[in-house]
Amino acid sequence: DQQVKQNSPSLSVQEGRISILNCDYTNSMFDYFLWYKKYPAEGPTFLISISSIKDKNEDGRFTVFLNKSAKHLSLHIVPSQPGDSAVYFCAAKDNAGNNRKLIWGLGTSLAVNP
């Protein structure tokens, strides 16, 4: 059973526009959420995170929004650049058990077109 869901396998946006990547989760015990970016043939790179006590975290062009009541988070990239083309994974931490284990979504492949 997929506890972290990224329902869009792929997304295509124009350079300079906003990219919005969505993530839903089912486990109300999750208290920390992370976004990782992965290029082909490389390991995931940590991008940004958010604690469940916040509803927004911003780092440069990247902003993550968390809606706890809806169990939904989103990653906004503004403005999008061709170098942002990668697979983006949403991950959540299960604080009820082993709080070092990340629960991963299946990823969304973002293509930013020049």
Add this chain to the structure above:
Amino acid sequence: DAMVIQNPRYQVTQFGKPVTLSCSQTLNHNVMYWYQQKSSQAPKLLFHYYDKDFNNEADTPDNFQSRRPNTSFCFLDIRSPGLGDAAMYLCATSRGSNEQFFGPGTRLTVL
């Protein structure tokens, strides 16, 4: 630069022939993880070390073993690789329960 290093980047082995993948880190993180990732799938945690304490995932096959001789190094041993073990193997580190930092991965091919 502090980093997570994996060697080799590409490994080819024969069906049933033991293989060892290595990971080293200069971050001085106390937790090291091994993940398996297959195409179009999320990384799957195999096990991790919290300091010297080994934590195995319940669904990790016995074919996969790990060693952590010191803080900086961690090894993944696949005792008898099968065709289904062909994948990208990712090593990651963290300081406690903080963000995990990944190495570039080792692509394993089983012939």
